[in-house]
Amino acid sequence: MTPFRLGWLILLTTLVLDQASKLSLYFGTDLVLTQPWHLTSFADFVVVWNRGISYGLFQQDGGLGRWILVAVSVAASAGMILWMRRASSKLLAAALGLIAGGAIGNAIDRAAYGAVFDFVHLHAGAWSWYVFNIADAAIVAGVVGLLIDSLIPIRRSRDEAPSAGA
Numbered sequence: 095m096t097p098f099r100l101g102w103l104i105l106l107t108t109l110v111l112d113q114a115s116k117l118s119l120y121f122g123t124d125l126v127l128t129q130p131w132h133l134t135s136f137a138d139f140v141v142v143w144n145r146g147i148s149y150g151l152f153q154q155d156g157g158l159g160r161w162i163l164v165a166v167s168v169a170a171s172a173g174m175i176l177w178m179r180r181a182s183s184k185l186l187a188a189a190l191g192l193i194a195g196g197a198i199g200n201a202i203d204r205a206a207y208g209a210v211f212d213f214v215h216l217h218a219g220a221w222s223w224y225v226f227n228i229a230d231a232a233i234v235a236g237v238v239g240l241l242i243d244s245l246i247p248i249r250r251s252r253d254e255a256p257s258a259g260a
Contacts, residue, residue, distance in 0.1 A: 101187030108195025189239025
């Protein structure tokens, strides 16, 4: 499988899992009425509508801000897909697919509902992590993949001579 096809598959899988989890929890359960659902001693399902970006930054109450965030998400995803087309490694393509799939998933929420549906809350004692969803986790995993990919030295074929500046 080419890097681009792998990245595209991961993008679509991320998008489907993200939207399926949100739709099934929001429309297929009574989570909104009976929250929080205590899954373990450190994890709950809750309902949080995030009108901002990561960690609730840049909260947007007006329609213009909402559509600006949708447009930025779509533009960033398009950029990631173009970059993914040029990716030479499967790790890079997979990381870009995770980021683009997560961004598109959150953009769909923002366009449809005016906010992103977050539902996973991790905590331990007094420590509490922000509430997130599968799209957010995919974006974070994708960024980690980009960092790892950037640390891997570029492999050259034996016939390829190093550039004059190297």
